[in-house]
Amino acid sequence: MAGSLVLATLLFAAAAFFTGRAAAREYGVGPRRTRPAYHGALLALAVALPGLAAITAWSVLEPVALDRLLLAGLPHGLVQTADTGGRALILAESHAIAAGRALPHADPAVVEAGLRLARWRGIGQLGFFAITAAAMLAGFLAVRARLGPRLRARTAVERVLTAGLVACASVALLTTLAILLSLAGEAVAFFRLVRPGAFFLGTTWDPDVALRADQVAGDAAFGALPVFAGTLLVAGIAMAVAVPLGLLVAIHLVEYARADTRAWARPALEILAGVPTVVYGFTALLAVAPAVQRAGMALGLEVSPNSALAVGLVTGVMILPLVSSLADDALGAVPRDLREASLAVGATRAETVLHVLLPAAMPGILGGILLALSRIVGETMIVLMAAGLVATASLDPLGTTTTVTVQIVTLLASDAPLDDPRTLAAFALGLTLFAATFCLNLLALRLIRRAHRAEPR
Known part of the structure; x- marks a missing residue:
């Protein structure tokens, strides 16, 4: 459903663009100038950005929320006695049952949880659609009310695009930083077992050698x-x-x-x-x-x-x-x-x-x-x-x-x-x-x- 909503959001944004451009022309702005296009672009961004943000947030949060509700609704003994792998198996069986697959050997509580999950997904899809539509409508109405001859649409659009570029650059920077920190954390754990001098200056590389308990990690x-x-x-x-x-x-x-x-x-x-x-x-x-x-x-x-x-x-x-x-x-x-x-x-x-x-x-x-x-x-x-x-x-x-x-x-x-x-x-x-x-x-x-x-x- 998320893919269909993304497509619908883009279509609504396109419609908002033409609406904003037509409104700008009615304000007396010449069609050969760039201002009508910027009015339309601003209105399209006001529709697309809230809609895509709602879709992204829902796609990330919905699976986590449903899994937690699912585990909370299971019998206490079934969840408490299961380890991490057991809980993952319970969730997998519940999702399979919710998708319509028959599992004859599944626990009755798990079967009931899968049926509940199917109902929750149906309700969630309706809520998902309502939240996305409300976000797009709010953005459209908020910006449409501000459209006028004195609105500096070009400046607003450029600010939004600049913020988007900064966000993309920040994601790239933060991704690189996260990779570096993950490498550094595991490397520090390695150097606690193996001396850095032995690693950088050693002339024998054989990681598959047997490691003894009294050996400093070989x-x-x-x-x-x-x-x-x-x-x-x-x-x-x-x-x-x-x-x-x-x-x-x-x-x-x-x-x-x-x-x-x-x-x-x-x-x-x-x-x-x-x-x-x-x-x-x-x-x-x-x-x-x-x-x-x-x-x-x-x-x-x-x-x-x-x-x-x-x-x-x-x-x-x-x-x-x-x-x-x-x-x-x-x-x-x-x-x-x-x-x-x-x-x-x-x-x-x-x-x-x-x-x-x-x-x-x-x-x-x-x-x-x-x-x-x-x-x-x-x-x-x-x-x-x-x-x-x-x-x-x-x-x-x-x-x-x-x-x-x-x-x-x-x-x-x-x-x-x-x-x-x-x-x-x-x-x-x-x-x-x-x-x-x-x-x-x-x-x-x-x-x-x-x-x-x-x-x-």
């Missing part, structure tokens, strides 16, 4: 240095592939390629950005890794079947469109006068690119590189499929490796309870990754400011 098994080394190794190989190739592709498309070449080359690169990472993982596992191994054997080198080099090469190709596209935009945004001035004083096209275009476009290029680096650090599927789970404290690109994100997925996918050190280790890895990304962003801002200061005037 300090020797939670050394995350090999995991961090694997992440840096894969990121370094991928950046070594993507950054030079991406910049060269962008420079060629902006400065050297013909218009027809750019017309098909840019969409072709964008296709690579839309390929799912699982496809890249299969490619790395079935094609690139065996090819790298055969090439190493031909050169007399010992190459692991799940080498970090193969993973880094495929990951670099995956982010190549991102680097190229952002560098292309940054180079294309450089004023044409700078190019022409450099060529006018006798510089070649290559010298113009190297000494004029790249320094001027460096902030955008750095932003693209850092965005690509964040994409690499967060990549999971390719490493999980093509590299493996073994953490080795080595920067050998020909050996096997793993990354932080892969270990987080592996630890959280296990059957260990939430308070187990193996599960808490995933939160410690996540917090460390968050801190590293934050420091990387600070460094990026400093580099971008320096590039702005060095930008030619």
Whole structure:
């Protein structure tokens, strides 16, 4: 029913818009001006916002209220003797009965509760409709009474939209803060069991090792240095592939390629950005890794079947469109006068690119590189499929490796309870990754400011 009410609210808001616009025109405001539209928009917001707020509040509060009433109406002994799982089972059976499903082995009290729940839902739907309609009508009447030639509708609409933008930004900020606090809380619990020094500087990562009662959560098994080394190794190989190739592709498309070449080359690169990472993982596992191994054997080198080099090469190709596209935009945004001035004083096209275009476009290029680096650090599927789970404290690109994100997925996918050190280790890895990304962003801002200061005037 909530979906139908949302649609009805939007339709009423559209009707209110046309009503408000027509009323503004009757006040003598010319139809070619923007004021009638702002009157209509203000009246539409007065209808839509209260209606959507009522729908949201009811959708959130109704299930909780009905469940509490349901448990309160059950026999005291049935509820008191049940644990959390038992109460959840009682609620599930009651909801199933309320939906019309037959449960022949259900307790008679639960069956009666399900029937009551069905009646309450019917009454609640009527109340839901009445509250939503009353909220929309109140908003419509309150604003419709204020419409007039002297009403600054544009200012009111802009204030409402500004408040909406601030609310959206606040939700994003609060969500990030909540994620950080949840990571920090679980990470603190982990560091109470495992010493931070053993975690950050330890060279053995084996969370599945047996934990004894007299052991401090197996300090020797939670050394995350090999995991961090694997992440840096894969990121370094991928950046070594993507950054030079991406910049060269962008420079060629902006400065050297013909218009027809750019017309098909840019969409072709964008296709690579839309390929799912699982496809890249299969490619790395079935094609690139065996090819790298055969090439190493031909050169007399010992190459692991799940080498970090193969993973880094495929990951670099995956982010190549991102680097190229952002560098292309940054180079294309450089004023044409700078190019022409450099060529006018006798510089070649290559010298113009190297000494004029790249320094001027460096902030955008750095932003693209850092965005690509964040994409690499967060990549999971390719490493999980093509590299493996073994953490080795080595920067050998020909050996096997793993990354932080892969270990987080592996630890959280296990059957260990939430308070187990193996599960808490995933939160410690996540917090460390968050801190590293934050420091990387600070460094990026400093580099971008320096590039702005060095930008030619």
